[in-house]
Amino acid sequence: MPRRHRVRRFRRLSASLTMLFTAVALLLGTGAAQAAGDRYVALGDSYSSGVGAGSYLSDSGNCKRSSRSYPALWSAANAPASFVFVACSGATSTTVRNSQLGSLTSSTSLVSVSAGGNDIGFADIMGVCVLQSDQACIAAVNEGTARARNQLPGQLDQLYSGIRSRSPQARVMVLGYPRLYKLGSCVVGIGDTKRKALDDAADTLNSVIGRRAAAAGFRFIDVRGTFSGHEICSGDAWLHSTRLPVDESYHPNGKGQQYGYLPSFDAVA
Secondary structure, three states: OOHHHHHHHHHHHHHHHHHHHHHHHHHHHHHHHHHHHOEEEEOOOHHHHOOOOOOEOOOOHHHOOEOOOHHHHHHHHHOOOEEEEOOOOOOOHHHHHHHOHHHOOOOOOEEEEOOOOOOOOHHHHHHHHHHOOHHHHHHHHHHHHHHHHHOHHHHHHHHHHHHHHHOOOOEEEEEOOOOOEOOOOOOOOOOHHHHHHHHHHHHHHHHHHHHHHHHHOOEEEOOHHHHOOOOEOOOOOOEOOOOOOHHHOOOEOHHHHHHHHHHHHHOOO
16 A cells, blocks of 8 residues: 555544544533532432441431441532532332432432332341241241232322422432342342342332333332342442441442442443
């Protein structure tokens, strides 16, 4: 190939690469600018407040909001224009609606929320499954999943409607729940019959939440894939098993918030 042809080809390639790098830089800059301009409100239950991650904020009381929770970590990394963190341990969809939505305004541009686990009696179900028989556990799980199918949709619809009415322009991210257990891996603790029932209940709960989020025009973030291989009994668990304080049991630990929830949220926020 003559030298002048090689030069022209090199120049065309250089120009193409320059355009590519410029486009990438603009995209990255746009994302950073958007995050910096966001007015972010973090709503929800203990999975959003960060119960189980430790480092609880002194002013959060029984809500146990953690500086190691995914909302706090995202805010620290992205420096939004404002950050209001009101997620609270024990919250149901009703208490989120009644006690947390006052933090939303018409200028809120980003919202995260997790709710539904406490509506179906998550803590009570876990208590039965840890302390009682397989049959009692399955009965408790079945009662909870019936509530998820029959009662939770209407409760979530009211919550999501309240969010949209207060912050009509916000991007709303609805976060789901991980499966708790990796089956066939533990020789201590509850057996696989109970573990499978609980994992199936998580699937039902996520399915209901995902459908209602989609109906509201919100983005559902399914974390089950991110937590896969890091469930209880996995050998590298991002979730606590039974522990003290007991309210941290069956919640994400610091790794679960940092490596499970945070990247799932950050990828779409």
